[in-house]
Amino acid sequence: MSTTARIEQHFRDSAETKLRAAETLAPAIAEAIDLLVAALTSGGKALACGNGGSAADAQHFAAELVGRFERERPGLPAVALTTDSSILTAIGNDYDFNVVFAKQVHALGQPGDVLLAISTSGNSANVIAAIEAAHEREMRVIAMTGRDGGKIAGLLREGDINLCVPSQRTARIQEVHLLTLHCLCDGIDVALLGE
Numbered sequence: 001m002s003t004t005a006r007i008e009q010h011f012r013d014s015a016e017t018k019l020r021a022a023e024t025l026a027p028a029i030a031e032a033i034d035l036l037v038a039a040l041t042s043g044g045k046a047l048a049c050g051n052g053g054s055a056a057d058a059q060h061f062a063a064e065l066v067g068r069f070e071r072e073r074p075g076l077p078a079v080a081l082t083t084d085s086s087i088l089t090a091i092g093n094d095y096d097f098n099v100v101f102a103k104q105v106h107a108l109g110q111p112g113d114v115l116l117a118i119s120t121s122g123n124s125a126n127v128i129a130a131i132e133a134a135h136e137r138e139m140r141v142i143a144m145t146g147r148d149g150g151k152i153a154g155l156l157r158e159g160d161i162n163l164c165v166p167s168q169r170t171a172r173i174q175e176v177h178l179l180t181l182h183c184l185c186d187g188i189d190v191a192l193l194g195e
C-alpha cells in the first residue's frame with residue numbers, strides 16, 4: 001500500500017470509528033456532561049489522569065476548563081494529575097508508579113468532585129488505583145476507555161459513567177477520546193452560557 005493510501009485509510013478508519021461511537025456513546029456523554037455541570041456548579045472540581053497520550057488528554061481537558069473552550073466564561077476548577085514532575089517522581093520513587101495518581105486523589109479529592117480516568121485498555125494500574133481512591137473519597141468517576149473496558153469496566157460503581165469506545169486500536173480510541181472531551185467542554189459551556 002502506498003503511503004498516501006495508508007494515510008487515507010487512517011482517516012477513513014478514524015471517521016468510521018467516530019460515527020460508530022456517536023451511535024453508542026452519545027447518551028452516556030450527555031450524562032457525563034450533567035455530572036460535570038452538577039459538580040462544577042456546586043463547589044466541586046474535576047481531577048483528570050491517564051498515561052502517555054491519555055496524559056495529554058487529561059491536560060487538554062483541564063486547560064479547557066480552567067482557561068476556556070470556544071467561548072469566554074469564568075474559569076472552572078480542574079486539575080490534571082499528570083503534570084507536576086516533582087510529585088510524580090517523588091511518589092513513583094518513594095512508593096510505586098502505580099500510586100502516582102491515587103495519592104494525588106487522596107490529597108486533593110473531596111466528596112462531590114469528579115475523576116476523569118482515561119485508559120484506552122482500561123487496564124492501567126495507576127488509573128485503576130486512582131478510581132479506587134476516588135471511591136474512597138466519595139467522588140464520582142467518568143472513565144474513558146476502549147476495547148472491552150478492561151478491568152476499569154468492572155470497577156465502576158452506580159453513578160459512575162464508562163465511555164467505552166468501540167474499537168480495538170489504541171490510536172483510534174484516543175482519537176474518539178479527544179472528540180469526546182470536546183463534546184464535554186461544549187456541553188458544559190452550553191449548560192452555563194446557553195447555545
Ligand SMILES: O=C(CO)[C@@H](O)[C@H](O)[C@H](O)[C@H](O)COP(=O)(O)O
Pocket residue numbers: 051052053054118119120121122123124127170171174
Ligand atoms: O499515545 C499512545 C499511543 O497512541 C501511548 O503513549 C499510550 O498512551 C501509552 O502506551 C499508554 O501507556 C497506554 O495506556 P492505556 O491507554 O492502556 O491506559
Ligand SMILES: [Zn+2]
Pocket residue numbers: 053171174
Ligand atoms: Zn498516540
